Amino acid sequence: VPATIEKKNASIRQRILDAAFAEFYRNGFQAGSLNHILAAAGTTKGALFHHFPSGKQELGYAVTDEIIEPIMQTRWLAPLRGSSNPIDDIQEAFRKHMKEDMETGSWLQGCPLNNLAQEMSPLDDGFRHRIDGLYAAWRKCYATALAGGIKAKTVKKDISPRNAAALIVAAQMGIWGTGKYSKSEKLMGELGEALGAYLQTLRP
Amino acid sequence: VPATIEKKNASIRQRILDAAFAEFYRNGFQAGSLNHILAAAGTTKGALFHHFPSGKQELGYAVTDEIIEPIMQTRWLAPLRGSSNPIDDIQEAFRKHMKEDMETGSWLQGCPLNNLAQEMSPLDDGFRHRIDGLYAAWRKCYATALAGGIKAKTVKKDISPRNAAALIVAAQMGIWGTGKYSKSEKLMGELGEALGAYLQTLRP
């Protein structure tokens, strides 16, 4: 049954990626163990070395490119695509994903991209460039949406979309980071309100 | 001469703490090496286990309590003590320390407390409680100052000091984290402006 075989072959690489994402998310990149990843993926060193010849670093890059990047796309970028009312859409996306993360408990582990950024960007330029690219895309998406909002008169016209987008993204980084150490749903609620209040100041 | 001996002992302990802070700041807690710390401090395992009997973890706690906490006090809390115009004082402190970090280059390594928070708070409750306490004190300081500002009529009276303080702190976490991965002074400038713009909205 060639389909099964192909799927199995293809899925080994994917299973390694998925397990690696989970492991790095939980323990960080440096402290994450390839042995644990391989055990979770149900495969061995040989397969890893075949798919990622230069080892852990290459695996980390692939996780960033093939797992984290798509997550960001669907979570944060897609909802803003073609938005004419960015303030509501940003707030809506924020509330939705915060609620999801509360339910799954993943808010206690922060944002995978932020985790990686804080740990690896000073140590490895390969990671840093990838991360920088992802956050830049995020900021650009928000800035574009805010500029669109100005045209659509849903956003005050004397603000800098670029600056505001940067602050919104940075604040979200900080908010998710706050969840990690505080474990306080109350505090997260207050932060949500405060961010909402800030967004309201961008209205016309 | 007991005073000399005690002083020497204290200085060894302090040298270990200082070296540990530097190592953990650079490489993170888990990836930081005790051997490197001891080599930098010019001492050996014996001294370390004399002063920190349970090893690396206890050393990490001591770094948090005795190095990072005082830094936060002088950097962020002291300038707000008894402030009647918190918005200006917060912005001034932000600008001052950002400028300093740019000059020393330490902005590329982020904020030591935030680094530790992102890495260790999900893994170790001892760290998490300490970090939570520090950030709580920070928020409380800002909230108190903002409440004072309301009384002094330098702050708009229909805002929640608690919520605003939380957002300001979280935004600063995000901003310093942004410096790490972007290495862009331009972006940092824009974030400074955006944060300033937000603070202005808190004016009466």
Added chain:
Amino acid sequence: VPATIEKKNASIRQRILDAAFAEFYRNGFQAGSLNHILAAAGTTKGALFHHFPSGKQELGYAVTDEIIEPIMQTRWLAPLRGSSNPIDDIQEAFRKHMKEDMETGSWLQGCPLNNLAQEMSPLDDGFRHRIDGLYAAWRKCYATALAGGIKAKTVKKDISPRNAAALIVAAQMGIWGTGKYSKSEKLMGELGEALGAYLQTLRP
């Protein structure tokens, strides 16, 4: 076009052999990497195990038989074929190849056969028998030539051709080995002179 296919097949096999010779010459047999060899040869594991079903060992044997042996033939045996003045011919071959190796720099890596002999003969009898056969042929060639020289009165008649041939070959092993560790052209020159002086003592 079967000729083309066969040729192409042969050429893959040959490219593997050539790359293997170079790799083993540089890094030794055990430390030499099949992956490096295959990368250099521009092919993959499948081809290797097709042509050398039992793997690295068989490849090493083939390198000995098909690369090293012909080199020895043309370098050291051919010049002595039918010689009536072996002393001059031996010395001439020695000088010629030493000069060549100096120019190409390969004298710094020693003699491929000697390298293999020192590394592998105590560990693998398959190698040992091959190497023994090659050196035996070398000694026999020199001994025959020296015996011929005795008949032709270019060599003193009261020497043992067999013993002298063995010493000449062993001395050459030692001389090439000396080049490897000393990297001294001066020393090589002195060794050449000393070997020449010894050969002169074999004159009538």
Added chain:
Amino acid sequence: VPATIEKKNASIRQRILDAAFAEFYRNGFQAGSLNHILAAAGTTKGALFHHFPSGKQELGYAVTDEIIEPIMQTRWLAPLRGSSNPIDDIQEAFRKHMKEDMETGSWLQGCPLNNLAQEMSPLDDGFRHRIDGLYAAWRKCYATALAGGIKAKTVKKDISPRNAAALIVAAQMGIWGTGKYSKSEKLMGELGEALGAYLQTLRP
């Protein structure tokens, strides 16, 4: 019992060195396994890393300096110290140690220094310099002895002691290397005779 403890502590390092020498002698440096060494020495990784902080390479250097060098001193250099009849003394040392090696069987593994020279000198300059120094001392010892022999009229006066010493050493390298691949006592005997014949030509 402090003596026992000191001996035990001191002997761990020595046991590692001895086991390493044996392992490297048998399998070569690169293929030699630290695990095997430690198992043979009855100790663990911690002890090795303590005594040889930079690992295998440093261990290899120490084996060269502390095991191989003394062997060479007692085997080849000491017998020639203050010799007035170097030709006899060289030949006597050669016969004695060849006989010993035949009896112990170690002639089948060649000369430890030559093994190391052939394997490592092109790959690591630290080894190369050490090896070069040892062989240089050997040549110098023989050259000095031959020069002394010229004064004492036990050696022909129109030979170059330097050149002859170099050839004798190189020939011995070659002879011991020949034993490794040939496993032929007969051939070794012939080589001994041929070397003896050469030495006789250095007589006045």
Added chain:
DNA sequence: ACGTGCGGGACACCCCGTTAGT
């Protein structure tokens, strides 16, 4: 005839913690 995917294992490095001794 030859490429791809993969298994399983060995290796050297280095780490952290502890104990015996000064």
Added chain:
DNA sequence: ACTAACGGGGTGTCCCGCACGT
């Protein structure tokens, strides 16, 4: 108070061999 020796373990790297498929 402080040092040096040592235990034991986990890590990532990389390798060789063998299935498949084509």
